[in-house]
Amino acid sequence: MDTETKVYDEQLSLELAGGNEDLAQQMFEMLLNELPTLQAGMNNAFDEGDKAALYDHVHKINGSTRYCGVPAVGKAANDLELLLKDEIDELDASLKSLNSEIERLLAF
Numbered sequence: 001m002d003t004e005t006k007v008y009d010e011q012l013s014l015e016l017a018g019g020n021e022d023l024a025q026q027m028f029e030m031l032l033n034e035l036p037t038l039q040a041g042m043n044n045a046f047d048e049g050d051k052a053a054l055y056d057h058v059h060k061i062n063g064s065t066r067y068c069g070v071p072a073v074g075k076a077a078n079d080l081e082l083l084l085k086d087e088i089d090e091l092d093a094s095l096k097s098l099n100s101e102i103e104r105l106l107a108f
Contacts, residue, residue: 009070038061
């Protein structure tokens with residue numbers, strides 16, 4: 001947990017909403033309403049070992065934070081998304097390599 005990064009930055013929220021206080025509040029409320037569902041999906045995907053679904057949920061959380069002044073959640077989501085993306089890319093390349101070698105062996 002990063003206690004130095006603000007959990008909510010009202011000034012940032014206002015800047016992201018182009019100075020529109022009502023819009024900033026609406027975006028923040030939308031995030032708060034959607035976050036429990038996204039969090040549950042993320043945790044379920046993790047528990048089930050579904051890395052693609054986990055990445056999708058984390059990506060949605062990360063994207064949602066870009067419109068609100070929530071830097072701590074945004075940073076944590078971005079960090080996790082980057083880790084998952086790297087791992088998924090590596091898994092994809094490894095899977096392709098294994099398939100290629102299996103096909104090569106079967107053709108032998």
